[in-house]
Amino acid sequence: MLTVLIKFWGTTGFANITWQHLVMLTVACILLYLAIGKGFEPLLLVPIAFGMLLTNLPLSGVMEIGDTVLRAISPEAAGQAAELLHHPTAEMLREGIPVEYYTRTPGGLIQYLYTGNKLGIFPPLIFMGVGAMTDFGPLIANPRSLFLGAAAQFGIFFTFTGAVLLGFTAQEASAIGIIGGADGPTAILVTALMASHLLGPIAVAAYSYMALVPIIQPPIMKALTTKRERRIKMQQLRTVSKTEKILFPIMVTIAVSLLLPSATPLVGLLMFGNLLKESTVTERLSKTAQNELINIVTIFLGVSVGATAQAEQFLKVQTLQIILLGVVAFAMGTAAGVLLAKVMNKMMGGDAINPLIGSAGVSAVPMAARVSQVVGQKENPSNFLLMHAMGPNVAGVIGSAVAAGVLLSLFN
Template identity: 75%
Template sequence: MLSVLTEFWQSTGYALMTWQQALMLIIACLLLYLAIGKKFEPLLLVPIAFGMMLTNLPLAGLMEGASTLIKSVDPESASMLMEPTAKALESGIPIEIYTETPGGLLQYFGKGVKLGIFPPLIFLGVGAMTDFGPLIANPKSLFLGAAAQAGIFFTFIGAILLGFNAQESASIGIIGGADGPTAIFLTSQLASHLLGPIAVAAYSYMALVPIIQPPIMKMFTNKQERMIKMQQLRVVSKTEKIVFPVLVTLIVSLLLPSASALVGLLMLGNLLKESMVTDRLSKTAQNELMNIVTILLGISVGATAQAEYFLKLETLKIIVLGIVAFGVGTGSGVLLAKLMNKMMGGNAINPLIGSAGVSAVPMAARVSQVVGQKENPSNFLLMHAMGPNVAGVIGSAVAAGVLLTLFN
């Protein structure tokens, strides 16, 4: 009886769990607490955290690849085989039997990440939910979205100095764009072995935008600047909204073909929304498709955080570099907005909207609104901040295209 119980215990995950796996399970539970208890981007963090939990369960094998067993067959066994195989053995032809064992479920989900399928589909949904009107009404917002990408290239240099190669540094730097799908898309093609820590860092920092950005915004602005009220944006015509996605796709894709998957799907989603003749497709992209891909992408991202690959010194470096990238991007946007405000007379642009240049849509724009309204309750910056915010989405995709072109 004792031997049976011992054998049963040794067949359980409890007996084979390592301290590294236990630590990853604790981290997964902490992320679930932040997502559910503190409501930090639950739509992203819940599937990511649960995927992290599933991949670190001993013996579950959810991230195991398919395996093939090759077995040679001798002529004496010919009678047990099908007739064509038996005849082949009798004629002296060597025969091998292939037995394939399917891989784990999450390993197949992960194909959508590794093959670069999920990120463009996410961009399709984002485009269908995005109003580019504030950007069209105020084209100067494009400069703020571009300035916020400075964190990407600053961190790229920092990663090189810390010993990462060019491909790894480019993948780490893209965290500064605050765009999880773009980070996954670029990393899967340049440094797939870093996909776990980079994806988790990118999505974690996106979820922590309301905590990370306000101190940086206040550091670079004074109370008077934060109280600036901006003039109402002009009304954008329907024709402008239809022409914009087509024009952006042509300009960016011809300049940077490697960015066409992200930018093209982003703009297709927006065209479905703005054309007013594809309501069913637009609603599907915004809802059903977006929700399905978010679940699969989140689980797949979490599943890449296996203990043996995640708990390394380079992971700590990536997390630190990621927060630096995010901080530099936020600060760069604010500083350029301050400069533009000075050049336009000192009371035209609230520098807080510059922080929305990172592409965490619409969280970064909401943070600009919240911080501005604390200083001046009658201030409404949300629509003004949406201009740099959606410009940041385009900017991060363009930055990824540049890095992919240079280092792929």
């Protein structure tokens, strides 16, 4: 009986838990607290944190690839198999041994869900839902907002350079830099395609900084603007016609896809979702994209991304570097947007643009726009910047997708 109990104990997670597991379980619980207790991006952080919790429970097997059997076949097929299934057969392939493998026992549940990220399926679907929920009217009414959205992507390329100088490869630096766009799906897509081994820390950093927008941005915004600038009241935006709203997603898709074909999945589905909304003849499809579809994909994406944050891969000096570089990317993007808005305001006479809206150029929609509104109203309670800030905010969504396309075209 004692032997049976000892054997059973050896199969439990209690007998196999390590301090690394305990650290990661603590991190997961902290993220759950921030999401549930403090309301920081709960729709994103709750799935991510719970996925992190599941994967760091010893012997849970949720991210197991599955048992495999090897047999000799042609070298070409072997290379395909290794690339698709990420099985550690590299040494055999280098020695010219033609191998094939197939699953003998099933892998973990979340490993199969993670395939949607690895193959680049989930992030564009999230973008479609975002497009269906977003009003591009403020951007169309004030095209200058495009420059503010573009300026905020400076953080991506600044941090890319810093990461390369720290010894990261161009592919890894691209994935780290994209955190500066404050766009979780884009960060996940770029990382999955270019540096999948960094997906855990990059996803956690990207979504954590998105959740902390109301804390990170205001000090930067106040440091770079004067009280007078923060009190500037902007003129009401013009009314945008239905025709303009329908033509905009079509024209943007064509222009961006011809210039950067690698950005087509993100920008194309973002604009497709928006067209479903603005055409008014596909209401059922628009509602599905805005609700059921994006909710389901968010659950799958969040849990599977969180599950990549396994203790043995996450607890490294490299992870700390990524988290620090991520906050630098985010801060530089915010600062660049504010500074360009100041320059534009000076060029237009000094009272046309409130520089606070420049911080909304990062693509955390609509949170970054709300932060511009809150900071502006603290200086002038009669000031309403939300719709003005939505222009740079949605421009930032497009800008981060374009930046991702540039990096994929150059380094993937």
